[in-house]
Amino acid sequence: MSSKIHSRIKQSKQTHWLWIIAATVVVVLFSGYQFYTKGVPYFAEEISASLPKPIYQVIDESSLNELDNSEFSESKLSEIKQQETRALFVSLLGTNASSEREFKLEFRQWKDKANAMALANGSIVITDNMVELASTQQELSAVLLHEIGHVEHNHVMESLVSSSIVFVSLSVVLGDISALSDLMMQGAMLGINQNYSQQAELEADLYAHEKLMALYGNSDAMISIFEKLAKESDEQHSWLSTHPSFEQRIEQLKQNP
Amino acid sequence: MDEIALREQEEALRNQVAQLSPEARKQYYQLEEQLVKDPDTYAVLNYFFAAGLHHFYLGKTARGAINLTLMLLGLVFILFYGWILLILVCLIELPQLFNSQKIVRKYNIDVMREVLDELKDTQQNQTV
Structure with missing residues (x-):
């Protein structure tokens, strides 16, 4: 050959x-x-x-119902305090009059923790402890504006859609290799939620920072509420955390005068 | 090249093989087994249109490398109209998926004709 x-x-x-x-x-x-x-x-x-508006409404309502049934309990905040906070919330929304979302403020208790969260269609839940922790109007404004920022940037719905895209894509690619696909799917979900969530928090911080600057000429209240929250929080920050560390968030605010 | 022409060429090749000595014919079939390509494998690799895997399979390394480079460029600039590049390459490569049987048969004919020529040359040299 x-x-x-x-x-x-x-x-x-x-x-x-x-x-x-x-x-x-x-x-x-x-x-x-x-x-x-x-x-x-x-x-x-x-x-x-x-996505059409009714989808936002349904997700918003069902999320709040689910949280009410599992995590939240009724607010014990005085009616006067609730009215004051609502008035502040409405005044902060003034510039968002043209927004597609239906903003509303809800008061709840959540394991005695100071927290606030935004839902898909503009419902913002603030806990009694958070209202009490934010001792000044500016601090409360900082918290509320941060949550309004999440709604304005559509973070909740984008996070849900991201997870769905990854889920569907991996299902198509991996088919029914259950153990491997479950593992990869959960890993990808965790990664995308963690990564997206941290970016979203920083984006909402910047939104609140800009609004506070326009309203009060400074965003010191945001730094002070973060410092209070950092003292109150007993959780250690890790690379798996959904939120960036308070130090990182304060640092970002200081870098954006 | 149409179906009839391919069949005629394959028939001609078979006739030439039949004229080989038993030893040369044995060598020919051994080589054929190792060298011919499978149209189904080619078609499956073609699903990766833009990556050029089907070109690599047929030994067209340069064409495969061009496809691979274009695909990577398309992916790098996916948000800056890189997707147009990917679609274009896919459109160029798509017809090969439908013609995979013919393409691979023609490749196999060419390869085996070369092998046959080589064997004939070897036979002649040995006779001389």
């Missing part, structure tokens, strides 16, 4: 498959990375923006 045929067989058997395997690995890894970091946020934003 001639050497030409020998070399042809060798080339055919080895080099071609090496190219195929190398190209597959590069393309799968790179396209997966691009999809995860660019595709998912892009589609989440586009899909969320195109």
